[in-house]
Amino acid sequence: xxxxxxxxxxxxxxxxxxxxxxCTYSNSASQSFFWYRQDCRKEPKLLMSVYSSxxxxxxxxxxxxxxxxxxxxxxxxxxxxxxxxxLCVVTSHTDKLIFGTGTRLQVxx
Amino acid sequence: GAGVSQTPSNKVTEKGKYVxxxxxxxxxxxxxxxxxxxxxxxxxxxxxxQGTGAADDSGLPNDRFFAVRPEGSVSTLKIQRTExxxxxxxxxASSPEPPRRTGELFFGEGSRLTVL
Numbered sequence: 610x611x612x613x614x615x616x617x618x619x620x621x622x623x624x625x626x627x628x629x630x631x632c633t634y635s636n637s638a639s640q641s642f643f644w645y646r647q648d649c650r651k652e653p654k655l656l657m658s659v660y661s662s663x664x665x666x667x668x669x670x671x672x673x674x675x676x677x678x679x680x681x682x683x684x685x686x687x688x689x690x691x692x693x694x695x696l697c698v699v700t701s702h703t704d705k706l707i708f709g710t711g712t713r714l715q716v717x718x
Numbered sequence: 719g720a721g722v723s724q725t726p727s728n729k730v731t732e733k734g735k736y737v738x739x740x741x742x743x744x745x746x747x748x749x750x751x752x753x754x755x756x757x758x759x760x761x762x763x764x765x766x767x768q769g770t771g772a773a774d775d776s777g778l779p780n781d782r783f784f785a786v787r788p789e790g791s792v793s794t795l796k797i798q799r800t801e802x803x804x805x806x807x808x809x810x811a812s813s814p815e816p817p818r819r820t821g822e823l824f825f826g827e828g829s830r831l832t833v834l
Contacts, residue, residue: 617758643821652809652825653761696760703774704816706751706823708760 610635613699613709621715626687630712632680632697642673644682645696647711653696656682687716720744722826724810730832731800739795739829743812750793751813751823752785754806761809767793768816800833807831 615632622628634642642659657664659671659680670683680697697709723742731737743750749768753761763777767787775785782800787793797804807830811823 613760615760641818641821652827653823654825655820655822658821698821700818700821702818703766704749704768704818705763705766705774705776706817706821707763708753710758710760 611710612636612707613697615697615709615712617710617712619713619715621717622687624687624689624716624718626716627683627685628687628714629681629683630695630697630714632682632709632712634678634680634697634699634707636699636701637678638701639678639699640702641700642671642680643698643700643706644669644671644680645698645708647694647696649693653708656695684714687714689716689718692716722810722812722824724808724826724829726829727827728830728832730834732834733800733802735800735833737797737800737831739797739808739810739831741793741795741810741812741826743791743793743810744814744824745791747812747814747824748790749813749816750787751811752793752795753809753811755809755828756806764795797831800831802833805831805833 644656645653646656647653663672694711752764765775770790782798807828811825
């Protein structure tokens with residue numbers, strides 16, 4: 610079983626739609642959680658951190674459920690420019706950042 | 719530029735050859751990571767340096783892979799006796815501090831390795 614699992618998608622949604630991605634992790638000792646975004650043939654970039662209480666950054670909302678060991682990302686009012694792969698990232702106490710396989714999002718007009 | 723620089727950007731080699739990939743992190747960044755990424759997959763952790771020492775090398779797949787960072791800045795990933803399965807994009811990333819708190823790694827554009 611992979612340490613961080615995501616549905617690879619693709620998720621095809623129209624502009625303006627709300628879309629949600631989930632990610633599960635296997636190590637209950639995992640300490641920190643993040644979402645990265647990766648455009649096609651580009652390097653990954655940090656999108657946002659995920660806090661236990663949930664957090665929002667504009668149209669993006671991230672949530673963490675430690676009991677069930679899953680993380681979610683919600684995107685409201687999708688834009689064409691949101692089309693990318695979204696990577697779930699989990700850290701251990703050793704600062705090793707473990708990436709999921711990514712979920713591909715395609716927003717169409 | 720002031721970003722993470724990786725060379726070469728593309729490397730084509732034959733099975734069995736030796737390859738070196740270089741990473742020049744952002745100046746002053748103490749943490750340096752190597753990942754590799756295959757098509758349709760997320761970045762796979764290889765090794766992490768804090769300063770000159772390897773803090774975690776648990777991701778190196780076997781003893782053909784080795785990485786160094788002798789002066790705490792530039793790092794070289796070395797692959798001996800390359801195999802076709804080593805073909806991937808090798809990504810380097812750096813951070814000004816252990817990223818457990820911020821989670822922010824600054825990635826280079828990667829070195830695409832193709833083993834024929």
